[in-house]
Every structure is written in C-alpha cells, then in structure tokens.
Amino acid sequence: MFRIAAYMLFGFGVLSLQADENLITQGKTLFQTKICFTCHQVDPAVPAPAGMALKAPTFLGDFWGKEREVHKGLGGPIIKVKLDDEYFIESLKKPLDKVVKGALAPMPPPPPVTDAEIKALLAYVKSLSKAEKKK
Numbered sequence: 001m002f003r004i005a006a007y008m009l010f011g012f013g014v015l016s017l018q019a020d021e022n023l024i025t026q027g028k029t030l031f032q033t034k035i036c037f038t039c040h041q042v043d044p045a046v047p048a049p050a051g052m053a054l055k056a057p058t059f060l061g062d063f064w065g066k067e068r069e070v071h072k073g074l075g076g077p078i079i080k081v082k083l084d085d086e087y088f089i090e091s092l093k094k095p096l097d098k099v100v101k102g103a104l105a106p107m108p109p110p111p112p113v114t115d116a117e118i119k120a121l122l123a124y125v126k127s128l129s130k131a132e133k134k135k
C-alpha cells in the first residue's frame with residue numbers, strides 16, 4: 001500500500017516537473033515573439049537597446065522576489081513592491097498601475113498576451129532568476 005502511494009507521488013512529481021519545463025520553454029519563445037526581449041535584458045551578452053533607452057528593468061541575476069520602488073500610477077506616490085507572481089501579472093495587464101522608479105517611460109503596452117501566455121512568461125522569467133542563484 002505504502003509502495004503504491006510512493007510510486008504515485010513519484011509519478012506526479014515527474015509529471016509536474018515536465019509541465020514546468022514545457023511552460024518555461026513556451027515562455028522563452030513568447031519572450032521573443034512578444035518582443036519582451038527588446039526592452040528586458042535576460043542574457044548578459046545580449047543587450048536590449050530599446051530597454052536601455054527607457055531604463056527598463058533587466059531580468060538578470062538574482063532579481064525575483066526583490067523589492068523595488070514604483071510609482072503608484074504614472075507620476076504617483078512611491079511605494080515598495082516585490083517582484084512576485086502577482087506584480088508580474090499586474091505589470092502585464094495594467095502596465096500603468098505601477099511604474100518602476102527611474103524608468104524614463106512606463107512600459108508601453110506589449111502585444112496582447114493571454115492569461116495562459118502570461119503564465120508561461122512568468123515561469124520563464126522566474127526560472128532565469130533561480131538559474132543565476134545556483135552559480
């Protein structure tokens with residue numbers, strides 16, 4: 001009985017790992033096709049010129065879960081937020097609600113992304129932060 005339960009747990013673990021991998025791969029592709037990469041640098045060797053001009057945040061190093069100061073609304077009061085799932089999703093759905101301090105412009109609305117695509121992008125961007133931490 002215990003054995004069966006263990007096998008089942010192991011099976012589910014492998015399945016969900018695979019799902020994560022797929023999501024990350026999907027997100028990586030979307031990051032290109034939805035032109036996120038033109039503004040958000042994810043590879044130290046590949047600069048994002050449009051993002052540099054706008055001072056867009058890079059997704060390099062250990063960035064996930066870190067605090068940043070943002071304007072609540074364009075030019076609004078400064079508040080602190082953490083880059084987490086919720087803020088990531090909000091950044092894409094309502095780019096003008098919270099605007100990173102120091103950015104020269106708010107993030108222009110990117111090409112429309114569906115909820116499923118946002119989920120994949122989130123998985124991908126989050127995975128970048130972890131990858132750097134291991135080094």
Ligand code: HEC
Pocket residue numbers: 031034035036037038039040050051054055056057068083087088091092095096098099100103104105106107108110111113121
């Ligand atoms: C034309 C340039 C541009 C493109 C394209 C772009 N962004 Fe942005 N993004 C910005 C700028 C500038 C900011 C900072 C200002 C702000 O918060 O609105 C930002 C902020 C963000 C933030 C908040 C990050 C933080 O550190 O607080 C996230 C998350 C984000 N973008 C994700 C994406 C994703 C995912 C895509 C692709 C679907 C994308 N962006 C496409 C320019 C861009």
